Amino acid sequence: MCPFCGADDSRVIDSRFVREQSATRRRRQCGACSRRFTTYERVELMLPTVVKRDGRRQAFDVDKIRAGVALACRKRAVPAERLDDVITKVERHFSEVAEREVTAQAIGERVLHSLRTLDEVAYVRFASVYREFSDVRQFLVELEKLQETAGVE
Ligand SMILES: [Zn+2]
Missing domain, CATH: 1.10.246 (Serum Albumin; Chain A, Domain 1)
Structure with a gap:
C-alpha cells in the first residue's frame, strides 16, 4: 500500500536481496500518485x-x-x-x-x-x-x- 495516498496499486521498479537482513528490498512506484517508496520483505524463519x-x-x-x-x-x-x-x-x-x-x-x-x-x-x-x-x-x-x-x- 502506498504510504502517500493509500492506493494498493504499485509496481516494483527494483528488487534486491539484502543478505545481512535476510530481507528483500523493493523499490516501488505507486500506480495512482506515481510516488516512489521502499518496502522490505523479511524472510520469516520457522524456528522450533x-x-x-x-x-x-x-x-x-x-x-x-x-x-x-x-x-x-x-x-x-x-x-x-x-x-x-x-x-x-x-x-x-x-x-x-x-x-x-x-x-x-x-x-x-x-x-x-x-x-x-x-x-x-x-x-x-x-x-x-x-x-x-x-x-x-x-x-x-x-x-x-x-x-x-x-x-x-
Ligand atoms: Zn500513491
Whole structure:
C-alpha cells in the first residue's frame, strides 16, 4: 500500500536481496500518485521452541545465541562476519529441522560444532558454559581432545 495516498496499486521498479537482513528490498512506484517508496520483505524463519534443561519452554532467541558466542569470542581474533556466519548457520539449521521443539543442549552442541573450526579458545569457553560440565574431569577430557586435534595438524 502506498504510504502517500493509500492506493494498493504499485509496481516494483527494483528488487534486491539484502543478505545481512535476510530481507528483500523493493523499490516501488505507486500506480495512482506515481510516488516512489521502499518496502522490505523479511524472510520469516520457522524456528522450533526451545526446551530448557528444567523442562521450561521458551522461544528460539537468536540474539541470546549471538550474545553467548560473542562472549566466548571476546578478545579473540574472530572477525565479526565469521561470527555472524556461525549464527546464521545455526539459525538456518534449526529452521530446517522437522521437530517443533529442540533442547537448549542441542542448540549448544550445534554452536560448538561451528565454533570448533573457528576458534579453539572460543570453543572451550562456550563448551564450559553450554555443556554445564558435571565435573572437571569431563571438561579436561574435552580439552585433551582439542589438544590432540591441534597436535595432528
Ligand atoms: Zn500513491
